[in-house]
Amino acid sequence: MLRFRKLLPLLRSAAAAAAAASNPASHTLSSLYLRILPLSTSAATTRFSVEDYLVAACGLTGAQAVKASTKLSHLKSASKPDAVLAILSGVGLSRADLAAVVAAEPELLCVRVDNLARRIASLRDRVGLSDPQIGSLLLAGGATGLRTCDIASRLEFLIPLLGSYEMLLKTVKRSYRILTSDVEEVIKPNFALLQECGLTVCDIVKAxxxxxxxxxxxxxxxxxxxxxxxxxxxxxxxRMAVCTVACTNEGSVTARMEFLSRTLGCSMDKILVAVGKMPTILGLSMENLRRKIEFLVTKVGLKTQCIVESPVILCYSLEKRVVPRHSVMEILQARGLMKKDASFHSLITRREADFVARYIDTHKDMVPGLADVYNAACSGKMPVVPESIVEKRYGRHNISCRCKVNIEP
Known part of the structure; x- marks a missing residue:
């Protein structure tokens, strides 16, 4: 473009002189001017493409680049993001790692290079992190913290508090905000308040x-x-009560309690007792609660009083736990391998490994295909139960029972 600007006055002068002298060469110079002008205009309008850069330089997919580019529309060149990528590569991040970090935090590419370099150096010198540890922190969600501030002082407080760097990574994966909150004005006061309630660091982090x-x-x-x-x-x-109210507004909590009182046909006092045992039921949507209660009452045959007394049963996934285990229960009862009055609560609350060992593996020879039915149900598929699985013998008579489990859409 600069070369063309220097050449343009010469071309104009030459064209004018040729025209004035009626020289045939004027046609040649005018044609040359017209040919160069579109090329210069095209060069002037060629702009830096953020999406193309994210794909080519950062390794993002097309879809990721489109999403990330909305936060980088102000970028006009590759100079700053190139420098940022060079610094990030310096801590040992691979191309795939860089893509993951940029996709999660695109605005990291816009950080002042000197600030980013100083913050990473602070993690090495003050906190004592190695390059692989810094890379792990970035991949865990620390890129957001590194973009906004020097997080070294926060890590100096958090790592001893949480017990280890590994625990810090797990915490950051669940909430990067812990790296951007003020230690003296936010984190320490909150920690003191929770400690007054008898909650430990482990309780808080797990919750x-x-x-x-x-x-x-x-x-x-x-x-x-x-x-x-x-x-x-x-x-x-x-601990569960605090987490539940933190994620649910006051109006929703009241509405869920009233819904449970109506649906289960009991007083609010009894619902409060149930909430005291399992506060997390107030974090479930009313549609979620309705579907679970309907299945437990109409399909399993539980009394509403049993649900009120053991509200934990409402916290299990209907599709991935309640329905699959109920289908196994029906099959085993049909084969006479489980009592008709067996406790569904005991069956549903067992750990997965214990359930499989007790009800699937124990009967795999007597009920071939039971594991396939259970695995299909756990994956969300409607199990097709062969007659041979539920067939049982009483003397000379064969009685078949086909398990049918319907889940409302």
Whole structure:
């Protein structure tokens, strides 16, 4: 373009002189001017393509590039992102790792290069992290923290608090906000409030690490709402109560309790007792609760009182646990291998390995294909149960029972 600007006055002068002299060469110069002009215009309008850069330089897929480009529309050249990628490559990130980091946090490409270099150096020098550890932190979600601030001071506090760097990674994967929250004004006050309730660091991290990054005033409101549910602070369920109210507004909690009272036909006092045992049921949608209660009552044959007394049963997945295990129960009862009055609660609350060992493996020879039926049901497929699986003999008579399990859409 610059070369053309220098050449343009010469071409104009030459063309004008040729025209004035009626020289046949004027036609040649004019044609040359017209041929060069479109080329210069095309060069001037060629712009930096963010999407193309994300695919070619960062290794993103087309779909990822389209999504990420919405946050990078202000980028006009590759100079800054190239420098950022060079720094990230310096901690040992592969091309696939770079793609994962950029896809998760595209705006990292816009960070001032000197700031990014200083923050990474701080992680090495102050915190003592190796390059592979820094890379792991970026992949776990630490890229957002690194983009916004120097996270070294937070890591100096969090790693000893959580017990290990590995525990920090697990926490960051669940909530990167812990890396961007102020230690003195947010994290420490929240930690102190939760400790007053008898909760340990392990309790908090397992429950919801985001609790450490909300404002202390909001944390106080969460604790008050958990108290209002009647869950004692000394109870193991209090941790679940705090997490539930933190994820659900007050109106929704009240609506779910009223729904459970109507659907299960019991008083609010009894619902409060059930909530005290399993507060997380208030975090389930009313449609979710309705479908589970309907199946347990109409298909399994449980009394609503049993559900109120053992609300944990409402927390299991209908499609992946309740229905598959009920189908196994029906088959075994039809073959006379399980009592008709067997406790469904005992069956549903067993750990997966225990359930398979006790009810699938034990009967695999007597009921061939039972494992296939169970695995199909667990994967969300409607199991087709052969007659031979549920067929049983009473003297000379054969009685067949076909298991049918229907789940509402």
């Amino acid at each position: 919801n690490p985001r609790l450490l990054s909300v404002s202390p005033e909001r944390m106080k409101r969460y604790l008050h709402r958990a108290d209002m549910l009647g869950v004692p602070r000394c109870s193991p369920a209090f």
